[in-house]
Amino acid sequence: MGLTSESDAKEAMKLCMFDLRRGQTEGQELDKILFFYPADLPITNQLSVIGLSEGLITFTRIFSPDAPCEVIEAEKHCHVFYEVEADIWMVMVVEKENPESIWRVDALRSVLKEIHSLFVMFHGYIRALVDKEPSGGLVRSHLYYFIMDFLSDFSIGKKLQLPNFRDSLKEQGTLQMLTVGREAAIEVQSLVTLLESCVGNKQCYSMTMFQDLLVSTNLSPIDTLNLFTYAVLRLTPIALFRGASAWSSLRKTDTACSTYAGALQVTSISAIDQYYNSHDPPSLRRHNYPLVRPLQHSKWSKGKDGFLTTDIWGTEVNSLLPMCPTIWLHLTEEKMFLLAYQHRGLTVILLVPVSSVSGDQGISMLKQQIIENASLKMLKVEEKLSRGWGGENAYHVSGYRYLLVDGDRYVSRASPPGKVTTLTKESLVALSKLREEVDLEKARAKWDNSGREKDIEICIRAKNNSWLIARLVRGKELYMVLEKGSETLLFAADATEKFSERYCNGAFSLD
Amino acid sequence: MQLLASPEPSLSLSPSGDAVAPTPLASASRSIACAASGSSVPVAWWVSRCCPKETFGAPSLMVALVIFRVEDSNAKDVVEERVCYYKPVTPFWCCFVIGYLSSELVVQAAGCTSCAPSLFVNLLHTSLLYCGCTRRIATIDGSGRREQAIHLMKDKNYATTSLLKRILLNCSAQAKQYGSCVSARVPEVEKDMCLKEFIVLKNCMQNVLRGKGDNLKNVNLHNMTGESSSSALSYSSGSNALSHVYIQYPPLRCHVPASRSLFYDDGNKLILALTPNQVFSWKTATYNPYAAPSSDQISEGPVLSIRYSLDLKLLAIQRSSHEIQIWNKDTGDTFSQKCRPESESILGFFWTDCPTCDIVFVKTSGLDLYTYGTESRNLQLVQTKKQSISWYIYTHESRLVLLASGMQCKSFTGFQLSSAGIIRLPKFEMVMAKPEANSNPILAAEDVHIITVYGRLYCLQFDKVAMLLRLYRFYRDAVVQQGSLPVYSDRIAVSVVDNVLLVHQAEAKVVIVYDIYADSKVPISAPLPLCLRGYSRASVASFHTSTKTSGASESKNLSATEETIYGDQWQFLVPDLVLDVSNGSLWKISLDLEASLGISASSSEVQLILEFLQRRKLDAEKAKQLSLAIVRTIILERKPVPMVARAMDVLLAAYSQAIKTGSYNKRSITEEISPSNAPNAAVGETITGTDVSRSINQEPKSVTQKDSSNRSIVATSESDGSIEKTETGDLLEPGLLGGEDLPAGTSQTHGPTNNQLNSSATQRKQSAVTSSAATSPADFYSHVFSPIVEEMMGDGSYLTAIIAEFLRSCSLEKLKVYPNTYVLLVQILARDERYAELELFIMNKIIEHSKEVALQLLDSGRQNQQIRKLGQDILRQLSLHHDYVLLLVQDGYYLEALRYARKNKVTTVRPSLFLEAAYVSKDPQHLAAVLRFFSDFIPGFKSSPDHNTYHRFVAELNSSVTG
Numbered sequence A: 001m002g003l004t005s006e007s008d009a010k011e012a013m014k015l016c017m018f019d020l021r022r023g024q025t026e027g028q029e030l031d032k033i034l035f036f037y038p039a040d041l042p043i044t045n046q047l048s049v050i051g052l053s054e055g056l057i058t059f060t061r062i063f064s065p066d067a068p069c070e071v072i073e074a075e076k077h078c079h080v081f082y083e084v085e086a087d088i089w090m091v092m093v094v095e096k097e098n099p100e101s102i103w104r105v106d107a108l109r110s111v112l113k114e115i116h117s118l119f120v121m122f123h124g125y126i127r128a129l130v131d132k133e134p135s136g137g138l139v140r141s142h143l144y145y146f147i148m149d150f151l152s153d154f155s156i157g158k159k160l161q162l163p164n165f166r167d168s169l170k171e172q173g174t175l176q177m178l179t180v181g182r183e184a185a186i187e188v189q190s191l192v193t194l195l196e197s198c199v200g201n202k203q204c205y206s207m208t209m210f211q212d213l214l215v216s217t218n219l220s221p222i223d224t225l226n227l228f229t230y231a232v233l234r235l236t237p238i239a240l241f242r243g244a245s246a247w248s249s250l251r252k253t254d255t256a257c258s259t260y261a262g263a264l265q266v267t268s269i270s271a272i273d274q275y276y277n278s279h280d281p282p283s284l285r286r287h288n289y290p291l292v293r294p295l296q297h298s299k300w301s302k303g304k305d306g307f308l309t310t311d312i313w314g315t316e317v318n319s320l321l322p323m324c325p326t327i328w329l330h331l332t333e334e335k336m337f338l339l340a341y342q343h344r345g346l347t348v349i350l351l352v353p354v355s356s357v358s359g360d361q362g363i364s365m366l367k368q369q370i371i372e373n374a375s376l377k378m379l380k381v382e383e384k385l386s387r388g389w390g391g392e393n394a395y396h397v398s399g400y401r402y403l404l405v406d407g408d409r410y411v412s413r414a415s416p417p418g419k420v421t422t423l424t425k426e427s428l429v430a431l432s433k434l435r436e437e438v439d440l441e442k443a444r445a446k447w448d449n450s451g452r453e454k455d456i457e458i459c460i461r462a463k464n465n466s467w468l469i470a471r472l473v474r475g476k477e478l479y480m481v482l483e484k485g486s487e488t489l490l491f492a493a494d495a496t497e498k499f500s501e502r503y504c505n506g507a508f509s510l511d
Numbered sequence B: 001m002q003l004l005a006s007p008e009p010s011l012s013l014s015p016s017g018d019a020v021a022p023t024p025l026a027s028a029s030r031s032i033a034c035a036a037s038g039s040s041v042p043v044a045w046w047v048s049r050c051c052p053k054e055t056f057g058a059p060s061l062m063v064a065l066v067i068f069r070v071e072d073s074n075a076k077d078v079v080e081e082r083v084c085y086y087k088p089v090t091p092f093w094c095c096f097v098i099g100y101l102s103s104e105l106v107v108q109a110a111g112c113t114s115c116a117p118s119l120f121v122n123l124l125h126t127s128l129l130y131c132g133c134t135r136r137i138a139t140i141d142g143s144g145r146r147e148q149a150i151h152l153m154k155d156k157n158y159a160t161t162s163l164l165k166r167i168l169l170n171c172s173a174q175a176k177q178y179g180s181c182v183s184a185r186v187p188e189v190e191k192d193m194c195l196k197e198f199i200v201l202k203n204c205m206q207n208v209l210r211g212k213g214d215n216l217k218n219v220n221l222h223n224m225t226g227e228s229s230s231s232a233l234s235y236s237s238g239s240n241a242l243s244h245v246y247i248q249y250p251p252l253r254c255h256v257p258a259s260r261s262l263f264y265d266d267g268n269k270l271i272l273a274l275t276p277n278q279v280f281s282w283k284t285a286t287y288n289p290y291a292a293p294s295s296d297q298i299s300e301g302p303v304l305s306i307r308y309s310l311d312l313k314l315l316a317i318q319r320s321s322h323e324i325q326i327w328n329k330d331t332g333d334t335f336s337q338k339c340r341p342e343s344e345s346i347l348g349f350f351w352t353d354c355p356t357c358d359i360v361f362v363k364t365s366g367l368d369l370y371t372y373g374t375e376s377r378n379l380q381l382v383q384t385k386k387q388s389i390s391w392y393i394y395t396h397e398s399r400l401v402l403l404a405s406g407m408q409c410k411s412f413t414g415f416q417l418s419s420a421g422i423i424r425l426p427k428f429e430m431v432m433a434k435p436e437a438n439s440n441p442i443l444a445a446e447d448v449h450i451i452t453v454y455g456r457l458y459c460l461q462f463d464k465v466a467m468l469l470r471l472y473r474f475y476r477d478a479v480v481q482q483g484s485l486p487v488y489s490d491r492i493a494v495s496v497v498d499n500v501l502l503v504h505q506a507e508a509k510v511v512i513v514y515d516i517y518a519d520s521k522v523p524i525s526a527p528l529p530l531c532l533r534g535y536s537r538a539s540v541a542s543f544h545t546s547t548k549t550s551g552a553s554e555s556k557n558l559s560a561t562e563e564t565i566y567g568d569q570w571q572f573l574v575p576d577l578v579l580d581v582s583n584g585s586l587w588k589i590s591l592d593l594e595a596s597l598g599i600s601a602s603s604s605e606v607q608l609i610l611e612f613l614q615r616r617k618l619d620a621e622k623a624k625q626l627s628l629a630i631v632r633t634i635i636l637e638r639k640p641v642p643m644v645a646r647a648m649d650v651l652l653a654a655y656s657q658a659i660k661t662g663s664y665n666k667r668s669i670t671e672e673i674s675p676s677n678a679p680n681a682a683v684g685e686t687i688t689g690t691d692v693s694r695s696i697n698q699e700p701k702s703v704t705q706k707d708s709s710n711r712s713i714v715a716t717s718e719s720d721g722s723i724e725k726t727e728t729g730d731l732l733e734p735g736l737l738g739g740e741d742l743p744a745g746t747s748q749t750h751g752p753t754n755n756q757l758n759s760s761a762t763q764r765k766q767s768a769v770t771s772s773a774a775t776s777p778a779d780f781y782s783h784v785f786s787p788i789v790e791e792m793m794g795d796g797s798y799l800t801a802i803i804a805e806f807l808r809s810c811s812l813e814k815l816k817v818y819p820n821t822y823v824l825l826v827q828i829l830a831r832d833e834r835y836a837e838l839e840l841f842i843m844n845k846i847i848e849h850s851k852e853v854a855l856q857l858l859d860s861g862r863q864n865q866q867i868r869k870l871g872q873d874i875l876r877q878l879s880l881h882h883d884y885v886l887l888l889v890q891d892g893y894y895l896e897a898l899r900y901a902r903k904n905k906v907t908t909v910r911p912s913l914f915l916e917a918a919y920v921s922k923d924p925q926h927l928a929a930v931l932r933f934f935s936d937f938i939p940g941f942k943s944s945p946d947h948n949t950y951h952r953f954v955a956e957l958n959s960s961v962t963g
Helices: A043-063 A105-123 A126-132 A137-152 A182-199 A221-235 A237-252 A260-279 A282-288 A359-388 A425-448 A489-503 B026-037 B043-050 B058-069 B073-102 B105-114 B117-130 B146-155 B161-185 B195-226 B231-236 B537-546 B554-563 B593-602 B606-614 B620-636 B641-661 B680-686 B689-698 B700-705 B707-719 B728-732 B754-764 B777-788 B793-812 B819-831 B835-843 B851-860 B865-877 B881-890 B894-903 B911-920 B924-937 B945-962
Strands: A013-019 A033-037 A071-073 A077-085 A088-095 A205-210 A213-217 A300-302 A308-310 A326-328 A335-343 A346-353 A401-406 A411-414 A456-461 A467-473 A476-482 B245-248 B261-265 B270-275 B278-283 B294-297 B305-308 B314-320 B323-328 B334-338 B346-351 B359-363 B366-373 B378-386 B391-395 B400-405 B411-418 B421-429 B448-453 B456-463 B468-474 B479-486 B492-497 B500-505 B510-514 B525-528 B531-533 B570-573 B577-580 B585-591
Touching (some): A013 A043, A013 A126, A033 A137, A043 A088, A105 A126, A105 A221, A126 A137, A182 A205, A182 A359, A182 B641, A205 A359, A425 A456, A456 A489, A476 A489, B261 B577, B270 B305, B314 B346, B323 B346, B334 B378, B400 B448, B421 B479, B448 B492, B500 B585, B835 B851, B851 B881, B865 B881, B881 B911
Parallel strands (some): B245 B531
Antiparallel strands (some): A013 A088, A071 A077, A205 A213, A300 A308, A326 A335, A401 A476, B245 B585, B305 B314, B323 B334, B366 B378, B500 B510, B510 B525
């Protein structure tokens, strides 16, 4: 069908990952490339993108060895750089052609960060994979499926919709937390204890979520963030529902419409082949790698026992039971089994060290134990949480459109998306620019004096008479758009103050 | 000194050392042995009774082993069967065998090095208890390491420490050998196993003991004289090694020369001793062995029974079966009330505080209720309740008179004559088993006992044929049989101590202890003998010196007394007194909580044990300490979190209940034990469907009709913990219901008011200070968490989970948590570097915010900036402005601090601090701004030395910058 033939639509975004330590000799440049999107771009074009990027990195390293190159702003393109691991770079090239392509570089970079940290969670470090198989086939096929699956979440129609100005009241790479009362929190804690006692003496971790909000966890912040991101993408009730309905709705709609999944099927084979063609005979290789595609759509489902199941990790050799998913912990680099139990809005994810459980039999015993001992408590907790939950718009504050970020804890809270869409484009674009400025300022402050946090306060009156406010106090950030405000600055300050007192425990009110 | 020279003091070993049966257990097992062999209780019973499979645990096994050692071949099979059952827990079992077979600490300590360390504590407790050489489990904070345990004991200046330590040091090799020998053979239990090793060990220990005898003697002497007569004496008496119920020496001597007989006036709790023309009375409400009697003159003549009126102004004496004489103390008037001698005779009489009458005569033809007219100085008949009566029983405690009638005397009617009025109980029949087809046993008065437990009325009927003690509970309008207790003796007696039912098996000379609160008919612990505490020559000597007045006949009597425990002359008085009529001595029965529970303290029924402890009122302080010690122990032993959580739930629920009823803070003073501390759940259980249905079978009419009212009575006891129900009659009192669900026409209802009730309750409050065993969250901190924190160093996550569960319990009961608990939690989390969780705890307010917490966070936050920030935020949110500003300045955020200070008008922070911070930052502009700020806002600042100094600094900085 040729759904993504080059003629169809010029891909507005290019994404590549390359390893500077590879392909050092003339004629071997192709070996550098670990991943390239779109895969069907002619090799020469791919090489030119990477060549430019590498050149810039090498050049800027002369001046700033620690942080070489972050972004290139050209007339029609913008290159966002991110060094994911030592000498392994990701570069995203976006075109500035249509009016929608106004974005914050930091937001784009956080997409790159997310790709990498999720990848590491499932497959381990890229460098390790590269070293494991120097020819690069292993890492390439992993990366390929992983990133393509990842990008599919951004696809709208046949295009990729990257975070742009409309998402300026959102912060990628942060957790959204459920505010719970003390009693409920204690109840949750008690549930966590109970789960831990089910596992026994071994150290295990748990993460409790309600809808797509985090309730409690004892993971390290980075692991929390990764697991949370994954859960929101694939595990929460909403994600499960989305996964289930996406297929059906897509099928119903026009077949001619380029479904991304379909495109993937077509392109993937050709792309992989492409790599193999250029290096090795493809025949054997492809089946040697046990490919795990954790981000594949619609693969998770809720079992009868309440546990979420998937066959992403394959099935056991002598039975049809799906294998238990595993992930790597960032800090300890320990391999953990992932068990997810869901009861209505409540999702409890339990991570158990692989070393402590004897295979899938141990896992099913553990599941049994959890069902026996803890399911009642989970029921209770769910009830308690859903009673205290205000629904989708629980964190809406009327009159305000806001974003609160706690940079220390990777936590953010924002006006509900439905409310943000009521803002005019002008306000959003202006806010995006304001945030860009703040990002710059933050970066500068970081270089200037490490360890000390700078307090920033900005109030801007935009063209459409809306107030744009940014406040940074001691590592916490508050962005606000007030569209129906009066004219005076005093009003804006008052509004901020009020908000701070009522919703942030006065964290943003200094004077 | 008697103690150690005596053939078998509890801590020493039998010197006999005969080869067939080593008798290290002698002291411990002797009592059981005698009970087992010398009475009608078969040995097999002991094993099967004490070791039911479902509750099979260490203590019961121990009993089995003791018996086995005592060479009863019949028991062997049973024991082996049980042992097999116990196999899965072999390590523990093995420790226990080692520990107990030798009955000495030594072996335990040494032999258990191979066991799990946590078990050690367990064993130490047990053996200490059983050796009778400790009275405080709490002394051992249990570490799993014997050195530490010993160290702790030493800290508490524990008398026997040095001895134990010495034994441990000197005989550890031998002990270890014996221990490993035994453990190697487990589970094949044989007679005389490891005999050689054992004898070696025994000799070693004996040598040590002999060597240290003198020292120990001194210690003991000191204890006995110094510490009046408390349980420190426990091991001075040879026979008390195993006992949970004891009578304390000295008794109250109710002996006056020429006294003819002794009576007990239970309305006034007086012991009355009669001489031909005088009556001496001792108060027993406050049991004081040295109380002096008061006396009244009476006229001569026969006395069948004698009772003072409740206001003590009148004295009624039954002179014959037809005449009762009443003497007015104030006026000296005497008059007699007689009955028709041809048709009826007086069975007895009692005074009552019923509003409608003052005194009740029980006659063969029925009850006569009289009032005493103060003017007329005469008795006026108010009411007669016609009924033929064979015999009756009455206790003032219950205000209940039970009237027996019928051929077998097993038909009963009852009246409760309380201050709230008269309630008639429905007629009921007691169940009696028939020995043979044609003979019907006759129920005697001494076989029926009225007891009051937790404010409920029960009647115990001893069925001699079935060897059962049947239990009836009295509701307002129903009498429901509630199961039965087994009896192992032809002669039994019943007492109630602190709401615990003691069934004395007089012939077997043991006591079985029941707590019938939770409807379980399982004894709390194994049958053990009643022991006499505090009696030894040493104490006799001290007794002599302290009470010279009490005559010289004691020492002679004593030997007799000791021998006649459960003698024929013993009268058991309601609720917990024993009158030895032949010696004229009155003993008070006490319960040794520690001994009755200590053994099972670590068993699986922790929850039940704690509930039991929390219901104790008399020895509340000890019950409290024991409760806390139990919780501490199970935490130290890393018991599963849910189990610990349940234990804490029990304690905190009890505490919250105590707070609500006010019994915690008031240290309520009640004469009788009130059920105010009773947990609700358990009350609910007593009225389960089975009970009702069972009663339906027996008395279909009354129960089905009045089912609702039945329940309402229970509701009373459930809901109205707030009213001090010192009087059991209240239970039957509809007035408490607040008028709801009054059963129509069940009996004469007088519509009494709550006021009346309360006044009667307050009147009855006297003496006997009791307090609640409830454990407050602060107690938890100081007795449980804080002491164990260091020991649990390596297991922070477990401890965190425990504390989190504790917080859950607290929030469930809406109790305030002692702030230091939070501080502790912060410390633990920070120590384990679990910062993410700590943040979560703070954000969710699982850790409630307080200044203490904030300061701890700041302290712990030295390594972690985020944690420090959390601490700061809390300071700000709590409006602790001064601390907050100070912190900001210290961290170098002086400008922010300044702004904050101005906004919140903080003037307590010295300007020089700000200036100093600004100067350190080397920014002349900032320094100048700070300087300017103070110049503007603090009057007179310009002339201060600070101003000048920093003004100069500004200039310097400026020049250096420009330069």
